[in-house]
Amino acid sequence: MSGSTTVTAASGGFDALRGQLRDAAAAFADGPGALEDLLLGIVDDVDRAAREPLEIFPVCHHSPASATAMARRLREKQPRVVYLELCEDLAPLLTELRNCQLPVAVQAFATEVEGFPADWSPLSVVAPVTEASAEYQAIAYALDTPGVELVLVDRSADHVFQWDERAQRADDQDAHADGEEGGAEADGAALHGDAVGVEIGDLRPRFAGLEEHLLRHGRVRHWSEWWHQYVELPLGDSDHDTYRQVMLLIGSLFRRLAPGGDRMRVDEDRERYMWTRMRQHLAATGTDPADCLYVCGAFHAASRVAEFGLTGEDTFEISPRTATTWQYGLIPSSHAAIEAQFGLAGGSVSIAASVWAKNLKRTRVQPYRLAGQSGTKKTKAPRARKKIAAPAPDPGTTPAGDRLTGFLQQSPVLDQLDEAELLGWSVDIVRAARRNGYLSSTADAIAVFETSILLAGMRDRAKPTPYDFQDAAVTCIEKDAVPGRRDVRRLVEIMMGGDRTGKVGYDALPPLARDVHDRLAPLQLKLERRGVQRALLDIAGRPELQQCSDVLWMLRYLLPKGAARPIMGERRLGEKSLQESWDLALGIHQRALIELGYEGVSIEQVLEQRLRRAAYDAQVTIAGVLAAVEDATLYLGSRRLAEELGARALEVLRAERGVDGAPEVLRRVRRLLAYYRTSGAELPCWIESFVTTGYAHYCTLLPTAFTEDDATVRQVAAMLGFLFSMEGLALSLGCDRTQLELAVGQSHPEDPAKSALLWAAQTQLGTLSREELRARCAELLAHPLVVPAYPRYLSGFLHALEPVPGLAGFVVEAVSQAFGRLPDPVLLPWLPTLITTLRAEGAELAPLLIREAGRIFPGRLEELDAWVPPWRERPETPAAAGAAGRGGGRGVALLAAHPAACDAVAELLGLRNDGWASAEPVGAALLAAHPETAAAVAELLPG
Template sequence: MSLPDRFAALRTQLTEAATAFTDGSNGLASILAGMVDDVDRALTEPLEILPVCHHSPASGLAMVRRLRQRPPKVIYLELCEDLGPLLPELANCELPVALQAFASELVDFPARWGPLSVVAPITEASAEYQAIAYAMTTPGVTVVPVDRSADHIFQWAPPEHDPETDPDPAAATSPGTGLHGDAVGVEIGELRPRFADLEAHLLHHGRVRHWSEWWDQYVEQPLAGADYATYRQVMLLVGSLFRRLAPERPDRLARDEDRERFMWTRIRHHLAESGVDRSECLYVCGAFHAVSPVTGFGVAAADDFEITPSTGTGWRYGLIPSSHSAIEAQFGLAGGSVSIAAANWRKELDRSRLAPFRLAKKAAKGGRRRPVAPTDPADTPAADRLSDFLAAPPELDPLDEAELRQWCVEIVRLARRNGYLASTADAIAVFETSILLAGLRNRARPTPYDFQDAAVTCIEKDAVPGRRDVARLCEILLGGDRIGTVGYDALPPLARDVHDRLAPLGLELTRRTVQRALLDLSAQPDLRACSDLLWRLHHLLPTGTVRPVMGDRGLGQHSIQESWDLALGKQQRALIELGHQGVTVEQVLEQRLRKAAWEPAATAAQALTAVIDAIRLLDSPRFADELGARAVELLAAERTVADAPQVLAQIRALLAYYRAHEPTLPSWCETFIKTGYAHYCTLLPTAFADDSTSLRQVAAMLGFLCTLEDVALSVGCDRTQLELAVRQAAPQAPARIALWWGAQVHLGMWPLVELRDWCDSLLASPLTVPAVPAYISGLVQALEPAPELAPFVVEVISKAFGRLPDPVLLPWLPALIRTLRAEAAELVPGLVRQAGRVFPPTLPELDAWQPPWSAPAATEPADAAAAAEPPSVATEPVATLLAAHPAASAALADLLRSGR
C-alpha cells in the first residue's frame, strides 16, 4: 500500500456516511475527509510527533510505552524554552509542582500588567513528566523545550490585553485562588473543544455532566490499554476535530499558528546545530498543535519564523508548590478530575505492569514493577489503526465488585467522621445506585463519577453538617487534593537562608501544618536572631504565613517572650516568590521600604512609616536617616493636609524613641519639624475655612504646631507665625469655631474664663442650644493641640448633659459616640481619666457631691498684707536642702535648656 492511500478506505467510508446523513451536502464530508488528511500529514512527518493531552493518564501511558519500545535521544517538548534549566530541580520536589517565571520590574510592558507570572504545572501522570524523568535518568538523552518564552507570551498579547480578564489563547488565568495565584498558566497539550455548541452536544449525548467526565469515558478509558500506534492516530483525529470545528477568531488562530511556527523553527535550528538524526528524536506537543496546517510545519519546511528578541524585563525562575485543585482552577477542569486522573494512572500501571519513569528521589517507589516493553509490530507509519478502532464497539470493563464495595465502605466511614448520619444501609444504597447510574450511561463498570453521584444522592440529604460535602469526601477517598512540595535544594537562595537561620527553633518548616514556636529570649538570648527574622518575615509575607501570637515589636520595644504560628510549609509559594526579589530577607525589606518612599505617589506619611519600619526591623540608622530625608522632601512638596493625623502620630512616636535612645535628635528630624511648622502655619487659615478638610485633619495640624512647638522654636521657628495663622483663620462651622477657641486659649490669646462664660451663654440661649453638640465635638478635638483643656471639656460636657433638653440630647448621643470612635478614639481615654478625677468614686457620695465648677468662688483675702505674707515655715527646710545640694537643680535646669 502506498503512503497516500493508507487511509483510502476510511476516507471513502466517512465521505459516504457524511453524504448519506446530510442529503448530499459537501460540508460535513469535507470536514471528515480533512480530518483524515490531518492525521495522514502528521504521521507522514519524518520527525515523529507524539500528541498528548494535559495531565492525561492515557498520554502518560503512551509515553511510557514509546520510551520503552524505542528510546529516543532528543525529546522536543512543548514547554517555555526559558524554563528548561529548571527541569533537573524536579528531582528535589514532591509532585505536583509548577515551573514558574516571575517578573516584578517590567520593561516594555504596561505597568498595570505587573507583576508577571507564568506557571507550568507538572504531575506524575502527565506525559511531559515521564519524558523529563526519562531524559534526566538516562545518559545521552536531552530534553529541549521549544515553546515560546515567558517574555514572548506577553509580547504577543495585544496592547489592550489584561492578564486577569483577557488571557492569552494558549494560556489560562486563574481566578486568584489556589497555589498558582493570579498567574498565566501555560497549558501543555491543550485539548478541549473551543466551539461551545460542540461541547454541549458531546455532553448531552454522552450523558455526562462536564467535559472532564466525557473525556474520561470516551477517550481516557478506551485509550488506556490501546497500543502506541492506535493511541497516536486517535489523538491526532481528536485534535483535528477540535481544530476544524473551532469558532472563527482570526486573532486567536493567528497566535496559535505563530506559536506552532515558533516551535517548528526552534526544532529545525536545533537539528541543524546538533546534527542529531531526526529518526532518533521525538516531538511531544498537544494534539491540537500536532495537526497544524501552517506552512512552516515539519522539519523539511523552508519557512523560518522570525523570532523577536526578548524585552529588557528581568525574569526570575523557580519552582512553586502546586496542587490538584490549583490545576483544576487554573485550567477550567471539573473539581476532582485531576485526583481521579491520578487514581486511574495508578490503577492502569498496576494493570499493565508498566514501570513509569521517576526522578532519583522517587525511583525506589517504582521498584516493584519490572520494565515492560510490549511489542507492537503494526507500529509503522503506513498502518491504518483508526478504521479498526472506530468500527469496533467499546470494550466493556467487567464490574469490579471488590473495588466498588471498598469505595462504598470508605465513603460511609468518611461521612460519619464528618458529621453525617450514615449507616451500612447507605453503603448498600451507594453500591446499587452506582451500578444503576453506570447502566443508564451505557457503562458496565461504574466510574468514579458514577460513584460520586451515587454517594451524593444517598448520603447527602438536605444539609452539610461539617465543612466538607460528600462530593469533596469522594475526592479525598479517590486520592485527595494532593499538594506538592519544593525540596530544600530546589528552593531559591533566600528561602534556603530562611530555613537555615530558623533551624535553632527545632521545627520542620517544610510540613504543611501550622507549627507553634515558643521563644524565651531571656533564657535563650541566641534566639534573638530568629526573633528578628520572624518579625521581618511577618512584615513581608502574606497574612497568616508568620503570625505572632504573643510579643510585640514597636519602636524601641523588644519582648522577653514570644510565641509564633508558622505556616511556611503551607505557604511555600509566598516564600519562594519572595526569593525572586533578592538574596536575603534584609535586602528585600530594604528594597520594599525604599520603593514605598520613592514611588511617584508617595507621601510624607508613607515615608515616615518606612522610617519606623527601618528602625523596628532593620536597626539601620543610616537607612533610617535616608528615609527621613526623603520624608522632609515629600512634606515640603505636599499641598494638602490629608495625612496630617498620620504625620503627627508618627513624628511623635519617632521623637519619643530618639529622646529615649539617642543623645540628640537626628538632623533630618529637626528639619522635618521645622519644615512642617512652616508648612502647616501656611495652610492653617485655608484649612479652617475649607470644607474638604476634615475637623480631624485641622486638629492634627494644630497638634503638630502646638505640641511640637518646643522643638520647632529650638531650631529657629518663629512663634509669631503660628499666632498670625490662628488670627487669620475665620471658621464658620460650630465645630471648627470651638477648635479655634481651644487653640487661642492654648496660645494665651483668649482667657479660659471668657471661654467658660461664652460656653455658658451657648447653653442658656434657646437659639444656640441645637448647635451645642457640634461645639462640644470641636472642643474634644481641641484636646489634640491643647491637652490641658481636658478638665474644661469634662465641665462643658457635664453641663450639656445636665441642661440640654432631651429632644436635643438624645439624637446627639449616637452621633457623638460615632464621631469620637472614628476621629478622636485616642483622646477619649484622657477625658475618661479626667472625669474619674472629678466625679465621686462611689454611688453614696454622689448625692452630696457638688461639681467644682458650680462651687462658690473662694473668698478674697482680708487685706493685701494677708495676701502678700511670706511663705510658711514648712517650706524653709526644702529651700535649705536645695541650697545645700545644688547639683540636682543644676541638672534639671540643663535638661530644660536642652529641650528634652
C-alpha cells in the first residue's frame, strides 16, 4: 500500500495475544501464511496506536458506546486540547450549536464555484451532530470548560471536493442503500439534500465478503443490527482501556481487509492531513501531548501512513484551497436524514438514542451538554479538581495492559429478560397500531411478546433486542395489508424514539433568514415550528400586511413547493389582492431558507441574482428571458432590472433561428404590453425594439415555418398572432406592412392544417374574401378524396382564432358544416382529436368559440326547428314578396313626407341628390334593394 510503513512492535503487553493468534492461524490455516500476517498485523496496529504519546480516542459515528466512553474519559483526563476529526473551516460555527435543538448539521455551502466543474454547483458539505455522539460530547466539553481549546484537524470543505471522486461516492452510497433494509420517510430523508456527508468514524466493512459473513453468522439482517448486538451492547459497560483496544482492533481489521483504490488513497491523505495539522499546532503552542486528546474514527486510528504519530514524517504538503467562496451555517437534521445519507438501517439512529439514554441511567455517567442547549436537560457543571499531569509514556515501553485477550476470550454476558420492558413495548406497539388503522388487540400484544422471546432464542440471545421486537411486531400485526400511511416497522421506529428532527434557533440563523422572520412578525405566527400554519392577511383593513404579502410571494418563488402556498389571493401584473390566505411551512423547509442566506443578505437580492442568472444562462430561450422580466416586475417592481433583462431578451431574439417558443413569447409579450399600457407610464424602449425586431424576425421565418415539418400549426399560429396583434404598434414604430404581405404571399404549405391557417391570414390581410373562403371549404367537402382530410383543415381554422379572432363565426360555420356533411367514419374518429386539441392548445380560444356559437345558434329548443343558419340564403315566400310590394308603395309615400331622412341616407350611401325631385328614384332603388326593411317599417307605422 502506498505510503504505509512496516511496524515491528516491541515485546510488551500484547505478546500473549500474539502467541495465541499465531497458534490459531497455524491450526486453522494449516501453517503460517497470510492469515498469520493479518492477525499479527492487527495486534501490531493496536499496540502502535496504544503506545502513541498523544492519546488517540477511536470512535464510531452516532454510537452510544462511543459517546458514553467519551464522556467518561473526558471527566477523568480533562484534556486541555481536543483534536477533533472534523472539517477545520467549520470551527467558528460550533459555538452556535447552543442556539439549536439537536440533531442539526454544520454545513459549508458554495453556489459560485471556481476550480471545480460547473455542473457540480452548488457544493454542499454537512456534518450531522446528535446528542448520542462522541463528537458532541467533545464539543460540549471543550466549549463549556474554561481553558480548553478545540481544534478541528480534518481537511477543509474545499479539500473535500478537491479530493472528491463523485462516481466512487455514488457507488458506495448505492451499495449502502442496497445493503440496509428499512428506510426513512421522504420528508426527513431530504433534509440534507445531495450534500456530501462528513462524520467521525465511518466504521463499516468495505470488504463485501466480510460483511456478508458477519451478518450470516451473526443471524442478523443488516449491519446496524450486527453492530448493535456485537459491539454496542458488550462495550456499553466496558472500561476505557478495553473500549479503546477493541475499537482499534475493529478499525484495523476493516482497514486491512479494505480494497485499495481512490477511496483508500483519500483516507490516507486525510490521515496525513490530520497528523500534519496536529504537529503544527503542538509546535506553535508548545502544548504537552499528555494534555491532549485526539478524537477520530477507529478506521483512521489504526493508520499505517508514514506521517502517523508525533514522530511521523513531515513530508505531506497541504494543497492550497481554490478560489471558491464558501458560506457556512447550521441546518436542521433528523434521524431519518442521517440514516439515508450514511446508509444506515431505518430507525437505527433512533434506537441508538434510546440506548444512549439507558447507558447514562445504568452507568451513571454524567454527559456534557452545551449550556443553554435547546431540547436537552440541564446538567450541573463538574466541580473543579486539582489535576496532576501524568508523565508522557515512552514510545518503547509497554502500554497499560492487554485487555483484548480477556475481552475476546470471555463468554458473552447474557442479559436477563426484562419482562416489564418487553411487555411495555408490546402494549405500546398494539396501541400505536390501532391508532393507525390496524385491527390489533390484546391477543396481538401477547403474540408479539412471545414471538420476540422466540426469535431471540433462535438467534442465541437471552434478551430480545429492538430489532427482534420489530420483526415480531411485523409478523404478528401487519399481516397482509397496511391500512394507513405507516407500516408496523415504521411504527416501531417511532415508538423507539421516532424521527427526531432538529431546529436551528433564531440567533444561529443567517441574516437573510432572521430578516424574513422579522418582516413576517406582524402575522403573529411561530414560524420556527414544524408543521403547516394558516396565515390570514386582510390587506385592505391592515395596510401594513402588504409588506408580509410581498415577502410571502417572493418566498413562494424561491423556496421549494409547499413552503409558502397561497390558498386565497393571486398576484398578476397590475393586480394585487386585498385579502390573502396562506399555508406556511417554513419550519419544515428551514434548511432551504437557511441556504438562501448563503446567496445574499436579503430575499430581494437573492431573487434578483437568480433572475439575472436565469436570463443570462447559455441555454436560455426568449420565453425564459421574458419570464424573468415579468417576475422582476411582479415581485420586485424594479423597472431598472426589467429594462436590463428586456435588453437581454432582445439580444436572444436577434440570435434566435427557430420558432419553438413562439406561443409562449406571444403570451408573455401581450401580457407585458397590456401592463405597460394600463400602468400609465410610457412603453419602455426595450419592448418597442422587441416588437419591431420581432415583427421583422417572424416575417422572415414565416414562409419557412409554413413548409417545415418541425414547425407545428400552433407555433405558426403564434407567429401570425404576434404579427397581427403587434401590427399597429410595429407600423407606428416604422415597420412596413409589405413585409407581412410578401411573407404570406411566399408561403406555400402542403399540410392541410397550415393551408387553412394561411387562408385565414389571407382573409385578415384582405387578399381573400369571406365568400371565397367559404367557397373553398365547400369545394373541400364536395371532393370525395379530400373529405377524409377535412378535419385537419378544421384544426387549422381552430388555431387561426389566435391570430384572427374575427373568424370565430366562420369557424362555427365550418364546424357545423362538418357535423352536418361529414360521414360517420370520418367524423367520429375526429371528435376525440377535436376535444384534446381544444383542451391542450385552445384553452384560451374555447371561450371565444363558445361565445360565438351561443350568439349564432338559437337559445331555446323550440326555436331550433324553424331556425335557419345565417350562412344559408332564406327562400323568398309569396307573402314576403307581397309585403315587400306593399311596403314599397308606402315607402315612397314615407320618402315624400320626410325628405330630410332620405337625403341623410343617400349621403351615407354615397348618392347625391340635386333636389328632392331626383330623390324618388334614389328611394325607389333603396326600396328595391331592401324590401323586407320597408315592409317591416310599414307594419310599425299606423295607417
